[in-house]
Structures are given as structure tokens and as C-alpha cells.
Amino acid sequence: MPGLDRKLVEHKLPTKEGYLPVKQARRMSMETELKVKEEIERLVNAGFIRPAIYADWLANIVPVQKRKTGAVRICVDYRNLNEASPKDEYPMPMTNMLVDRVAHYQMLSFMDGNARYN
Incomplete structure (x- = not known):
């Protein structure tokens, strides 16, 4: 936002010392790529996700096709980022x-678990 100090409003991911950002690359078939783009557009239009500009870490999209409907579910491979992230000192409490x-x-009140992975 114009006029605000970046130190005040900028979020940074903490990483362990010695880890450099990783930009993964993965190929997929044209048919799968089209389904993935449709799903991403649906999530963007719903306001669930938004484009990130200048991301240092780039994780693969892992498409998972539903057997019954043929629809594609979008998952993200965060293994590199998880490995570089320090362990949380205050983990989330157990559900019970x-x-x-x-x-x-x-x-x-609770969130609707319709899309489970989200």
C-alpha cells in the first residue's frame, strides 16, 4: 500500500539458515494443463486464491484427478519449503x-469441509 513502511506490512517466510529458495519445474500433458488452468481460474474468481508476484519459492502444482467425475483437484508440493521452514514452537492445539x-x-462455528484440502 502506498505510504506504508514495508517493514510494517510485508510478510516474510522464516527459513532455516543455509537454505536457498527453490523453483520447482514440472511438466504435464496439454489436457491436464487445461483442466488445471480451469480449476485455478475458478479458485481465483471465487476469491479463494490470488496471483503472487515476485515469489522466491515456486512449488509444483500436483493435479489429482477424481475417479468418478474426472474433475481435477489442485494440490501443491511444498516439500522443499517445509524442509527449509523452522519447526513451529506453538503448534495448533488438537481438535478435541x-x-x-x-x-x-x-x-x-466451523468452516465447511466441502473441498477438504482447502
Whole structure:
């Protein structure tokens, strides 16, 4: 945003010392590539993802085709980035602990698991 100091608003991924950014490359058939592009456009139009400009780390898209419908599900291969990332000192609590903490409330809101992987 114009006028804001980049130190205030810029997000940086912490990486372990000695790891350099990796840009993976993968080829896929033209038919699969078209299905992947359709799925990406659908996710962009829904506002679920947005293009990243000047990304240092580039991970492969791994298309997974659904057996029954033939639709393509988009997964991303973050193995290189996961290896370079330091272990989280404060991991997310277990699901049953989260549910127990909200047990005395009248309403519990949760995300729709329709697309599971998202």
C-alpha cells in the first residue's frame, strides 16, 4: 500500500539458515494443463486464491484427478519449503481440545469441509 513502511506490512517466510529458495519445474500433458488452468481460474474468481508476484519459492502444482467425475483437484508440493521452514514452537492445539474449550457456549462455528484440502 502506498505510504506504508514495508517493514510494517510485508510478510516474510522464516527459513532455516543455509537454505536457498527453490523453483520447482514440472511438466504435464496439454489436457491436464487445461483442466488445471480451469480449476485455478475458478479458485481465483471465487476469491479463494490470488496471483503472487515476485515469489522466491515456486512449488509444483500436483493435479489429482477424481475417479468418478474426472474433475481435477489442485494440490501443491511444498516439500522443499517445509524442509527449509523452522519447526513451529506453538503448534495448533488438537481438535478435541478446541472443541472442549467451547463446550459451554451456545453456538460453535466451523468452516465447511466441502473441498477438504482447502
